[in-house]
Amino acid sequence: MEENIIECKNLTHYYGKRLIYENLNFSVKKGHIMGLLGKNGCGKTTTINILNGFLQPRSGECLIYGESTQNLSPDTKRRLGYLIEGHIQYSFMNIYQIEKFYSGFYKNWNREAYFELMSRMKILPSQKVSSMSCGQRAQVALGLILAQDPDLLILDDFSLGLDPGYRRLFVDHMREYAKAGNKTVFLTSHIIQDMERLIDDVLIMDYNRVLLRGSASEFMEKFHQFTFDLERDDINLKDEALTVEADRIKNHYELYTYASAEEVQATLAAKGLAFSEFKQVKMTLEDAFIGLTGKY
Amino acid sequence: MTLHLFYKEWLKTKWFVLASLVLGIGTILYAFIGLNSNIINAEGGSQYVFEWFTRGGRPHYGIFQNIPFIIALLIGVSQYLPEVLQKRIKLTLHLPLNEIVMLYTMVLYGFLVILGLVVIFMVVFFLIDLYFFPGEMHLMAIKAFIPWILGGFATYFFVAMIAMEPGWKFRFLYAIVVYYLLDIFLLGGDMSDLYLLLVVILVIASLGMIYTANRFKIGEN
Known part of the structure; x- marks a missing residue:
């Protein structure tokens, strides 16, 4: 039986009195890429925040590698790559400084993977992240993830602000990286056509409920x-x-x-x-x- | 990892550290330039200036009163504003370190920078002051500086606490309370009886971040 890397059990959350969802259950198996789809306001970012430990659900819990996401140990965090919506990074750093900073936290840091991707960017090495385009920022974020080499990736709306070329580049890199290394990925995106090239499993949410949970290809077949x-x-x-x-x-x-x-x-x-x-x-x-x- | 965190903090704050250094040393030099001109111009010369300081309660270093608060604010804002904007603090909290250790490493950086600046200011001040005044006057100055410097550290800790608070409404509320609380450090006169209270405020300020960081963590608004 395949190991569950992410396991969310009976998640219920409200903002004030507004119910986001009740008793949401899902899991992501090792080596699978799961896409979370849903309309605006149905709880995608809420789920990502709970998974990253930045939100405590009203009840229920999410486990990553068997640990509650509210109290992840440093070792588990080291195995987890996280992309914030909009490819947010430390805007006051340039591409060298940001690599130097992160490299101190990860034992298997692969700087070649990062600089290989950076070499494709048409920017000055001293240029700060704050002056980069959305696409360039996405590449920096992707490069950092590749260098970190996490076992689990959580990507929040990875296609936000990217033009078709950068989206394709991101998706292709991510798919190849995840499949080659048997990585587990949980992601959301507003642009569903990007997901199609990437995901194995799909979780489709509507307001207050789950519409679908399962294999994307089976769903498309049926x-x-x-x-x-x-x-x-x-x-x-x-x-x-x-x-x-x-x-x-x-x-x-x-x-x-x-x-x-x-x-x-x-x-x-x-x-x-x-x-x-x-x-x-x-x-x-x-x-x-x-x-x-x-x-x- | 601590050095890497310090490196990030340095990148954010380096120009503000330099600005604080210039501001502090500039203020000290200005105080002595003003003092020199007072001694030269005052009727009664240095005797008059001495009286003016001790009985009039207007010593030359009075101009330095707000400097620890200003540099604490500069360092605190330069350190925490880039983290708060677009909730970049999530990136920091996501690093593989205990979250409280991580946050207090950032606080330690700010504390050490302010301490370093204060030490430089004091060395510069007392080196020049030695030229003008006897030892008794230095003791007076030290007594005056202690609450201001403690107030500077409290300001810095409070900035960190307010920055981590996730809700704007609470940030605003804390800022008002802190503004009035910091007034205690500026009461003036002999404050040696109040040192314990000042230290208690300082300790509370330094622990406040644990509370607001936890609120951020669980997604409170």
Whole structure:
């Protein structure tokens, strides 16, 4: 049985009286990359903060390598790489100073990995982090993580502020690094298409609840989007047992479901609804996410 | 690891340390330049100046009164503001060290810097003062400096405490209380009876960060 690196049990949290989630349970297995997806305000950053020990949940607990995240030992912290939302780093340092600073804390510090990535950046070595672009800061943060060589990475909204090139660079490096070293990664991002290239498992949250927890590829295999035209434009498909989400523009319908094409067609036929242009649409993870959570 | 943490603190504060050094030494030199001109110009010469200091309660070093507070504020703000902005302190707390040890290593740096500056100021002051005044006058000066210097350290500890507080409302509240509390260090006159109280305030100030850091840690607002 694979070892659970992260294990969160019965997490409940409120901000004031506003419930964020209740009895949230999830775990991340060794060597897996798990993406946490959810709309704004559904508790992604709350979860990251709890995992990093910067927030005490109202009840429940998260364990990393068997230790409560509220009291991680220095040895466990040494195995943990953390990327703060927006690639925040010490802005008063330049790329040499920041490397020199961090190198004192990690036994297996790999400065070559850091400087190899830095050499691709078109900046002066003396330039401070504060004067770098978002993409350059992301590379510094990534370089520091690669040099630290942690066993577990927690990345909070890693794509924030990055242009497509830097996003791709980040994702490709991260995937190769994690898979080659059997690293465990827990991450969030607003840009779901980046996650698609990276994650093995997915946790999709909605307000106050978990919509999905499991393998991303299995989810993409089982979850479907169908489009079809009906003669009438006033049919409500949202209440059908097989419907996860449905949408309609005039008489053109979109249906998100775990059911097969045959089952959907049989349901329409059983209701006496004549359909045409019935198609299964190939979905991206982002389409599937929208299909699961709705557009708004 | 301590040296690496000190290195980070030095990068943040080096210009402020230099500014504090210039400010402190400048103030001392200014005090003596003013003193020299008073001795030359005053009717009655140095005798008059001596009377003015002792009975009038306006010694030349009075101008130094606020310097320990100002340098403590400069060092404290330069050290903690970059950590508080965008909650960069999370990066520091995430380093593989006990969190309290980490935070107090930062505090130790600030304390040592202020102590170093104060020692330099005192050496410069008393070297020049020896030229003008007898030993009795130095004792008076030392008694005056002690509460100001203790007040400087208390200011620094309070800045650290307020910086770690996660909620702006509480930060503001602490700042008001601290502002009035620090007035005790500036009461003037012979404060030797109050030394115990000043030390108690200093100890409370130095421990305050544990409370606010814990509030930050558990995500209080």
